[in-house]
Amino acid sequence: MTDLDLRLARRAAGSGDELSAILSLVNAPGLITFSGGFPAPEIFPSSFVRDLVLEELGGSAGVALQYTPTEGLASFRTALASWIKASQGAAPDALMVTSGGIEALQLICRTLLDPGDRVLVESPTYLGAITAFSGFEAQIDVVAADEDGLDPAALAAALASGPVPKLLYVIPDFQNPTGAWLSTERRHALVELARQHGLLVVEDVAYRELGFTDEQRPSLWSLAPDVVVQVGTFSKILFPGVRLGWAAGPAALIPHLVRAKQNSDQCASGFGQWLAEAFLQDGGLDTQLPLARRTYAARWAAMDAGLSAHLPPGFSWTSPRGGFFAWVTGPVGLDTAALLPRARDLGVAFVPGAPFYAGRSTHHALRLAFSATTPDEIAEGTRRLGLLLSSSGGSL
Template identity: 85%
Template sequence: MTDLDLRLARRAAGSGDELSAILSLVNAPGLITFSGGFPAHEIFPVEFVRDLATGQLASGAQVALQYTPTEGLASFRAALADWLLASQGVAPEALMVTSGGIEALQLICRTLLDPGDRVLVESPTYVGALTAFSGFEARIDAVAADSDGIDPDALAAALAAGPPPKLLYVIPDFQNPTGAWLTTERRHALVDLARQHGLLVVEDVAYRELGFTGEQRPSLWSLAPDVVVQVGTFSKILFPGVRLGWAAGPPALIPHLVRAKQNSDQCAGGFGQWLAESLLRGDRLEPQLALARATYAQRWAAMSAGLSKHLGPEFSWSEPGGGFFTWVTGPRDLDTTALLPRARDLGVAFVPGAPFHAARTASSVAGDRDRHHTLRLAFSATTPDEIAEGTRRLGLLLTGAAS
């Protein structure tokens, strides 16, 4: 048989395996993993799901265990719309259910992107988004960001240079991978630029509800529902065992995403929608979120203490106000990718910084040239005791390599 690699489509041949590598470390024995953005299994609502399944599944089987409409169950979409109105102050004009947030990105790509179309992203950004955009052969340009999120001046410069982009992808709240939290002032500036340039903004709100204090800033979608499509997921705030998310955006766009979904998995799972609707209608989501915020705040405190204790002054890291991640920067001659085999020997895992960067920069200030001396640490799925030991091992690895 001939080598099938020779037959791969161009988009498949160029795709990376970073997400597969991260997911492969779930529950790896003997390993303290700071790699994946996995939620804490200790706070999964196991009793609620058990009681619901044993008490109400028989009467709800025709909904929970059956195919659903492509756009999602009407009753779940109504509950979701009510929650979005309560939490963000805007009722969605158009809303669909997706099989997780990443599927929503795939549907947007399938609907909007032709090969060579320009996409803007903050630098660095979520690996899964870069994979989705590159899989549809987009031209991905990076825009500078800092601890306050994407820089509006750099965005304006990117919009003024090159062909008009099809979309801008941004994670405003406790960003993956840096933990940055876009300021309210920058949020207004961003949507103003989007309106001026006719730019569609894809807002990923995976971590929006997970601020340690519960404080929230206005979502981009609530500020400009005419130019923003919001991509959300229940994987981080409930559990990823059922793949469930949403897309809310302009009424002219969402029906096209629904049609694209008909050509992928046809519909999101009914069981997950049934569970999530029960949580939303039963006022159980807010207590779940409060528990999650407290848990992740405690784990970040342990991570911060461990990094302060075990890393030297040549290292710095972001100080997230929520979410799952911190971004560590070391000396410029450090190569975190080259350290991965040694890290595994020490029983600790992280993700090097390089995969979070687009290949191109949209301007000379994009600031992603020095990629190899950074790394992302996730503190969400490890206990404080594991974090204490894991940061000790990490300190041995990083300080030894930097000395």
């Protein structure tokens, strides 16, 4: 029989399986996992969902259990637009519902990218975005970033050289993987550059609502809705099981994304939209988000303490002010991917840093997610991680 690998399309042959590997560790027995950006199940609104289904589903089955319009239920989009306006200070002119944030990225790629088109990303950045852009055979170029987020001077330099980019992908709030928070000054500079160069900015706001305090900075979309398409998700702020997200952006673009969705899954979950609409109208996020912020702040404090106590000299890490992640950097020459088998033996998991770089050029970093582990688990997990990273090793 012919080797099926020989039949793979060029865009598929080089794709990685890091996301599948991360998801495979959900609830893995005997493992303290710092790998996936999973929300804390303790804050899922289980009682709300149970009561809503028991009391309301019977009369709403024709909506909740049926197909929906491709752009999403009109009533849910109205509720979502109202929530976005309350949170970000502006109501979207054009808004569609997606099956999570990653689908929104896929729709943008399918609609805008031809093979060889240039895409700019932060370095490092979300590995799912790199996979999406690579899957559509884009040329991915990186823009330097630091603890204050993407550097506008580096962006200006990237825009001044090479082909005109089709888009820039950026995570302004508590970035994945570093936890960086784009400064307000840089937000204004970024959108001004986008306007000057006719650049479409894809703003991923997955963690925007999950700062450790109530402080918020203006979304890029609220500053420049003419050049920004915002990608959001309910996976982090409601629960991932609904697989629900949105795209808000220029009115000329969103209808094309809707048409692209007609050729993917046709429509997002009607049940998820019905549930999320009820949650928004009930004010459930007003209760859930403060609890989430307190929970994740406490878990980051536990991780920071554990890293300080157990990591050997030569390692440093970021200090996020929200979100799910910290970024650990070790000595040059360290290969964090090579440590994975022993990490598993020690009962701890993390994600090596290389997949977060376009070109996989950096190997001495790793990402730690603190969102789904308790403070006690974090204390033990960082102890095991310290054993792994120490030059002298050790045994449990």
